[in-house]
Amino acid sequence: MTSQHMHIGFDDTDSPRKGCTTYIAALLVEKLEKLGAIFTDYPNLIRLNPNVPWKTRGNGALCLRIKCDENIIGQIKETVIETIEENSDLEHKGTDPGVVFFTRAKIPAEVRIFAKNAITGIVNMKAALKLIKRFKAEALGFKGGRGIIGSLAAVGETLQGDHTFEIIAYRTPENYGLKRKIDAQSVIEMDRATAPYTFNNVDPETGRILITPRGPDPILFGIRGESPEAVKKAFKIVKPLEPVERWVIFRTNHGTDAHLKRVKQLSQIKPYHPVVARGTVAASPRVIPRRHVIFTIEDGSTRVDCAAYAPTGALRKAANKLIVGDYVEVHGGVRPPSKNRPLTINLEKLRVLKLAAQRVYHNPTCPQCGKRLKSMGKDKGFKCEKCGSRFPGLRKIAVNIKRDLQKGLYITSSRSQRHLTKPFTRYGLEKHRFSVDALIESWHFP
Numbered sequence: 437m438t439s440q441h442m443h444i445g446f447d448d449t450d451s452p453r454k455g456c457t458t459y460i461a462a463l464l465v466e467k468l469e470k471l472g473a474i475f476t477d478y479p480n481l482i483r484l485n486p487n488v489p490w491k492t493r494g495n496g497a498l499c500l501r502i503k504c505d506e507n508i509i510g511q512i513k514e515t516v517i518e519t520i521e522e523n524s525d526l527e528h529k530g531t532d533p534g535v536v537f538f539t540r541a542k543i544p545a546e547v548r549i550f551a552k553n554a555i556t557g558i559v560n561m562k563a564a565l566k567l568i569k570r571f572k573a574e575a576l577g578f579k580g581g582r583g584i585i586g587s588l589a590a591v592g593e594t595l596q597g598d599h600t601f602e603i604i605a606y607r608t609p610e611n612y613g614l615k616r617k618i619d620a621q622s623v624i625e626m627d628r629a630t631a632p633y634t635f636n637n638v639d640p641e642t643g644r645i646l647i648t649p650r651g652p653d654p655i656l657f658g659i660r661g662e663s664p665e666a667v668k669k670a671f672k673i674v675k676p677l678e679p680v681e682r683w684v685i686f687r688t689n690h691g692t693d694a695h696l697k698r699v700k701q702l703s704q705i706k707p708y709h710p711v712v713a714r715g716t717v718a719a720s721p722r723v724i725p726r727r728h729v730i731f732t733i734e735d736g737s738t739r740v741d742c743a744a745y746a747p748t749g750a751l752r753k754a755a756n757k758l759i760v761g762d763y764v765e766v767h768g769g770v771r772p773p774s775k776n777r778p779l780t781i782n783l784e785k786l787r788v789l790k791l792a793a794q795r796v797y798h799n800p801t802c803p804q805c806g807k808r809l810k811s812m813g814k815d816k817g818f819k820c821e822k823c824g825s826r827f828p829g830l831r832k833i834a835v836n837i838k839r840d841l842q843k844g845l846y847i848t849s850s851r852s853q854r855h856l857t858k859p860f861t862r863y864g865l866e867k868h869r870f871s872v873d874a875l876i877e878s879w880h881f882p
Contacts, residue, residue: 447497448583451528487769497586534583551592617677634661707772749849761792
């Protein structure tokens, strides 16, 4: 019997009120293995551009990469479609699931480029359908079928560069919507025992546990890390206080900054695109209601506002200490202009490259008696109240003061980081290639 490679991408199945695309992937892992499929990679969880206004809750698309006998391909497709249909929130207006079946061993460069564009920018249905037709793939859309775009992007992002892993544990249905029960102390112990090979488990500023989501979805907790072994070790340390229905290890672009794309000039930035840009601080930071900090940068081509919101913690504090003349690099998503605010970069990171001199101006001292002189008026010089001397030619003395800000990188606090934001702990641990010889034993349950 001939063996066939297949890449199964799907997206846009959940809604703010229920559902989870990774849970559908977890169900399919069990079902497809029972049919005889062999997984050639861990399920791929691909976070797409987090700034698009029509994104799903986490904007994550999934791809299952398998090898199977040709005689069960029909059964596999039928199982995938039925599982997506049964577990998608099709009644919700904004949920438009899609699935793509790509039956070839290697992903063409054009599809990989499409995926990169879906992560760093905006792509459309027309481009997706054109590629699907060109490479004789199959696609099915429910309702509007917008999920086909993310499905193809998940197929195309093969994570050959930097990537991480996440182990996700799922709740039993009777607990959906209830407060998640997990032993907080065990999470703190896990974080210490697995550092730096897991990340964003606990917020260092507040002590808040970060591995448990807050929505009504089926996820109990998720642990992110550098390898399948690291996240599985962490999983064994955590003590859930409610039943775990199933768990799966995913390979993902979490924590890689995959969405950020450098622009050479500020004039090149576009609404809804994640960017890395450089500029000189052109207007002093100002604090607006709710303690958000706004400052302006320029580079000769244009001026752009940058926003560091209150929950960003140390990043907001650093932004508030900038002065005119500082040279910075900003990382974040571009918010379009509106009636009351201009085009703005919502900051995820701030790199201070050069600090401008900060000066204060003092009246000079009297050359005769050493007492601090008093101004006689603008441009009129100074007089000494002690000895009566006058000095019409003297000017104020500029004194450089030490800045309460260091050059370097500032990242939004762990509790407010996006899925794709690379945390401090991952710098130096980036991966530059990937090949699957064999998946680790017991990478999912059941």
